[in-house]
Amino acid sequence: MKKLVLLVVAILLLVGCGGGSPGSDEDVVEIRERLFIAQVNDIRINADSYVGRTLRYEGLFQSFVWPGTGQTYYQVIRYTSDDCCGTDGIIGFEVYLGDIAPLLDNSWAEVTGVLEWFEAGGEPFLRLVVVSLTELAERGAEIVSM
Numbered sequence: 456m457k458k459l460v461l462l463v464v465a466i467l468l469l470v471g472c473g474g475g476s477p478g479s480d481e482d483v484v485e486i487r488e489r490l491f492i493a494q495v496n497d498i499r500i501n502a503d504s505y506v507g508r509t510l511r512y513e514g515l516f517q518s519f520v521w522p523g524t525g526q527t528y529y530q531v532i533r534y535t536s537d538d539c540c541g542t543d544g545i546i547g548f549e550v551y552l553g554d555i556a557p558l559l560d561n562s563w564a565e566v567t568g569v570l571e572w573f574e575a576g577g578e579p580f581l582r583l584v585v586v587s588l589t590e591l592a593e594r595g596a597e598i599v600s601m
């Protein structure tokens with residue numbers, strides 16, 4: 456399993472390097488359905504190499520209220536599966552909408568945004584500052600696995 460993960464990460468490093476001018480479609484990191492978990496994990500592990508870059512992916516749009524503050528946060532995620540017992544987690548990123556209107560919860564969305572670090576409660580977190588958020592009629596795989 457470790458060899459497979461290392462192979463996937465090596466392929467992602469070769470494929471994920473954009474060669475276009477900043478802001479061009481060639482410079483956008485596309486997170487693909489078939490490698491969703493591997494790509495998101497690579498971005499998290501190597502976050503400093505991705506901060507400031509534009510990411511694009513599809514997933515479920517969801518809102519949640521932080522219990523301590525009552526503040527609403529948004530995320531675009533997919534559910535993860537351990538291939539045995541159904542869903543056991545989520546994977547994706549928090550999305551900062553700014554002036555962009557949120558979608559209804561569980562809408563299938565394509566999100567494009569710039570990855571950044573932010574701090575909440577004294578802890579660093581990653582999020583996408585959204586450039587575009589589009590509701591899609593055709594849904595992809597809501598549950599992904601390695």
